[in-house]
Amino acid sequence: MDCRAKWVAGGEASDPIVISSRVRLARNLKGIPFPGAMSSKEGSEVLSRVAKLLEQKAPHGYEVFYMAKMPQVERLALVEEHLISYDLANKTEGAVAISRDGATSVMLNEEDHLRIQALLPGLSLEEAWQTANSCDDLLEAELDFAFHEDYGYLTACPTNVGTGMRASVMLHLPALVESRQIGRLLAAIGQFGLMARGLYGEGTEAKGSVFQISNQVTCGIAEEEIVRNLKAVVEQIKAQEQAHLQKMVAAQRLKIEDRVYRALGLLTNARVLDSSEAMVLLSELRLGVSAGLLSLPVGVLSELLVLVQPGVLQTVNKVNLDALERDIKRGEIVRRRLLEVLGREKQ
Amino acid sequence: MLCEECRKHQANVHVTQVLNGERTEKNLCEHCAQAMGELDLAGLGSGSFNINNLLAGIMSMEQGSLPLKSRGMACATCGMDYRRFAEGGRLGCADCYQTFSRQLEPLLKRIHGTPTHQGKLPSRGALSVNRKRHLSRLKGELKAAVEQEHFERAAELRDQIKRVEQEEVQ
Numbered sequence A: 001m002d003c004r005a006k007w008v009a010g011g012e013a014s015d016p017i018v019i020s021s022r023v024r025l026a027r028n029l030k031g032i033p034f035p036g037a038m039s040s041k042e043g044s045e046v047l048s049r050v051a052k053l054l055e056q057k058a059p060h061g062y063e064v065f066y067m068a069k070m071p072q073v074e075r076l077a078l079v080e081e082h083l084i085s086y087d088l089a090n091k092t093e094g095a096v097a098i099s100r101d102g103a104t105s106v107m108l109n110e111e112d113h114l115r116i117q118a119l120l121p122g123l124s125l126e127e128a129w130q131t132a133n134s135c136d137d138l139l140e141a142e143l144d145f146a147f148h149e150d151y152g153y154l155t156a157c158p159t160n161v162g163t164g165m166r167a168s169v170m171l172h173l174p175a176l177v178e179s180r181q182i183g184r185l186l187a188a189i190g191q192f193g194l195m196a197r198g199l200y201g202e203g204t205e206a207k208g209s210v211f212q213i214s215n216q217v218t219c220g221i222a223e224e225e226i227v228r229n230l231k232a233v234v235e236q237i238k239a240q241e242q243a244h245l246q247k248m249v250a251a252q253r254l255k256i257e258d259r260v261y262r263a264l265g266l267l268t269n270a271r272v273l274d275s276s277e278a279m280v281l282l283s284e285l286r287l288g289v290s291a292g293l294l295s296l297p298v299g300v301l302s303e304l305l306v307l308v309q310p311g312v313l314q315t316v317n318k319v320n321l322d323a324l325e326r327d328i329k330r331g332e333i334v335r336r337r338l339l340e341v342l343g344r345e346k347q
Numbered sequence B: 001m002l003c004e005e006c007r008k009h010q011a012n013v014h015v016t017q018v019l020n021g022e023r024t025e026k027n028l029c030e031h032c033a034q035a036m037g038e039l040d041l042a043g044l045g046s047g048s049f050n051i052n053n054l055l056a057g058i059m060s061m062e063q064g065s066l067p068l069k070s071r072g073m074a075c076a077t078c079g080m081d082y083r084r085f086a087e088g089g090r091l092g093c094a095d096c097y098q099t100f101s102r103q104l105e106p107l108l109k110r111i112h113g114t115p116t117h118q119g120k121l122p123s124r125g126a127l128s129v130n131r132k133r134h135l136s137r138l139k140g141e142l143k144a145a146v147e148q149e150h151f152e153r154a155a156e157l158r159d160q161i162k163r164v165e166q167e168e169v170q
């Protein structure tokens, strides 16, 4: 019962506010039209050239998964682990190469021929950049990428041209949401060449106060500087979240403690748990840990964030379940995992 | 300026929202900006801060002011035409950047500020970039040497150019 992706696998995460850091590089092979305009023969050529390289040359080897050969539920699981995009999951020419440690995944034939991404727990943007960069080095030793003297790396969408780099962090910001500071904050980060969006939104509902912040500008700025800018802003947001959280706790400690322990009570007892409810309650536990009101390893909370998703739930347990069966299984997994770590904490 | 939403408080937050290609800009007070933040939270899936929507928004604005001639332009390599690019926001191939360079320049400037790449160069590509720059410098020197009737130096430069060009072919 485990995830592949490094940002959740093994429960190593330790930052309750910065859930994960990601660096993604867009690359295209010289001489082949971008995926949106290529023939299926050219698509297969991209797959065979890049996939073979990654399987053979990489120091630890990559495992390649072809979208056309995967059941829908397993593709969904990869999306939920953030190893592939939703777009790739629906592309018949698409594939992904995943490193053995689950830190690097290379999407093939998504919007660009290659999307190299490194995804790590906590605020670790420099490390994510180094990881993605070394994968790029490995590939470009053998492949010619489309590159323009002025514009840099060429991409299907002009918003990615230049470095082809999108660095992002996933943040848990409940105190900023509740103190109604979030709107102003999100409006302000545009001035730093950054953009924000909510995650885990389905229809009209935001779940779990999770936001993703990333660089908007990709050309005319070096990779290290993109990382430095984003990191500086994230550190400030993190400090703001902590300050507002402390203010909240100082003003109404009992009320927040009650909320957190009610969430814990539900999660360790519920027999039927839908994913929406699970996300909201897990967010409450994370808030409790962040505020120092609850002692629980953050890594387990990150892991559960993914384990409760319908695709992962069915894939890691190797079963096909209907909605009710999923809710029952989800309750069981969350209950077991939490009771296990709570028992360990008490000793 | 007064807040465009409540018209009561001083507007001190400028908010740009792009929804499905529709761009709206508003000057709001802090209260209304906060309320808007909550709306953003509610409308997550609709991607109010989505970069692709932003691009499509800019593109459709610019298309209106584009001369008819460039609306029908197409890339000789992949067949992508400008109208399709403006609608979808995606180019078809590397050569599209040349084909549509005149239309792309202002767009790239708007998205990135200065659209001149900084940062990593591909190790193989960088060689040919450096070689091109080297070659054009040698050719400049050759022209100057000929003009100044330094024929010995000109002969040397010609040999050097030949060598670099041969390396290029290999």
Ligand SMILES: [Zn+2]
Pocket: B003, B004, B005, B006, B007, B008, B009, B028, B029, B030, B031, B032, B033
């Ligand atoms: Zn107002």
Ligand SMILES: [Zn+2]
Pocket: B003, B006, B008, B009, B029, B030, B031, B032
């Ligand atoms: Zn107001």
Ligand SMILES: [Zn+2]
Pocket: B075, B076, B077, B078, B079, B080, B091, B092, B093, B094, B095, B096, B097
């Ligand atoms: Zn083209």
